[in-house]
Amino acid sequence: MSAVARRTDQQAYEVELSPMRRRHLRSVLRIEALVYPRPWSMTLFLQEIARRRDRAYLVAKVDAEVVGYGGAMTVGSEAHITTIAVDPPYQGQKIGTRLMIGLIEASIERGGRTVSLEVRKSNTPAQRMYEKFGFHPVGIRKGYYIETGEDAIVMWADNVDTDTYAEILEARRAELR
Numbered sequence: 001m002s003a004v005a006r007r008t009d010q011q012a013y014e015v016e017l018s019p020m021r022r023r024h025l026r027s028v029l030r031i032e033a034l035v036y037p038r039p040w041s042m043t044l045f046l047q048e049i050a051r052r053r054d055r056a057y058l059v060a061k062v063d064a065e066v067v068g069y070g071g072a073m074t075v076g077s078e079a080h081i082t083t084i085a086v087d088p089p090y091q092g093q094k095i096g097t098r099l100m101i102g103l104i105e106a107s108i109e110r111g112g113r114t115v116s117l118e119v120r121k122s123n124t125p126a127q128r129m130y131e132k133f134g135f136h137p138v139g140i141r142k143g144y145y146i147e148t149g150e151d152a153i154v155m156w157a158d159n160v161d162t163d164t165y166a167e168i169l170e171a172r173r174a175e176l177r
C-alpha cells in the first residue's frame, strides 16, 4: 500500500521528532524537490547539520519514514527558521506544528529570544501557521526568491523565552493531543 493511500484513511499514527542525520538526507531531498522550486543541495544540508552548536535540524518520522523536517540557526539571542517542510500527503495533519514547537524549543535552549523567518508572499498556509506561533510581519524583502522574483515577508516572534510565549507553545502542544 502506498504512503498516500495509507495516510488518507485517517488512521491514527505516531509522529516522532529526532535530530536530522546524514542517513535522513535522501528522504529530505525527495521532499525538498517536491515542495520547493529551488531545493537545497545535499552539500548545504550536510554543512548545516554539522554545525550542532548553533543549528538545530529535526526530522519528523512516521514508522521510521521521514515525512517532514525543519531547521533553525541561533546567533546570540536571535534565532532564524531556515527551512520547514512536510511531505505533501502528510500536510495539514499538524506535523508542521510539531516541527515548529521543536525548532522554537531548540532555539530557546540555545539562547534565542526572538525568532525570525522569511515566507513567500503567496504562501498563506505557512503564514497562518506562523501567526499561530505568535509571528507577525515586520517587513518585505523585494524579489527575495530569485527563481520567481516573488517578495518575501519577514516575520518575527518576540520574547519567546517568556512565560507569555510559553502559553502559546502550550496551546499549540494541546492541539496535538
Ligand SMILES: CC(C)(COP(=O)(O)OP(=O)(O)OC[C@H]1O[C@@H](n2cnc3c(N)ncnc32)[C@H](O)[C@@H]1OP(=O)(O)O)[C@@H](O)C(=O)NCCC(=O)NCCS
Residues within 6 Å of the ligand: 035, 084, 085, 086, 087, 090, 091, 092, 093, 094, 095, 096, 097, 098, 118, 119, 120, 123, 124, 125, 126, 128, 129, 130, 132
Ligand atoms: C507550511 C507547512 C510546513 C505546514 O505544515 P503542515 O503540517 O501542513 O501544517 P499543520 O497541519 O501543522 O497546520 C498548522 C496551521 O497552518 C495553517 N495551515 C496549514 N495548512 C493550511 C492550508 N492548506 N490552508 C490554510 N492554512 C493552513 C493553519 O493555520 C493550521 O492550523 P489549523 O490546523 O488550526 O487550521 C507545509 O504545508 C509545507 O511543507 N508546505 C510546503 C513547504 C513550505 O511552504 N514551507 C514553508 C516555507 S516558509
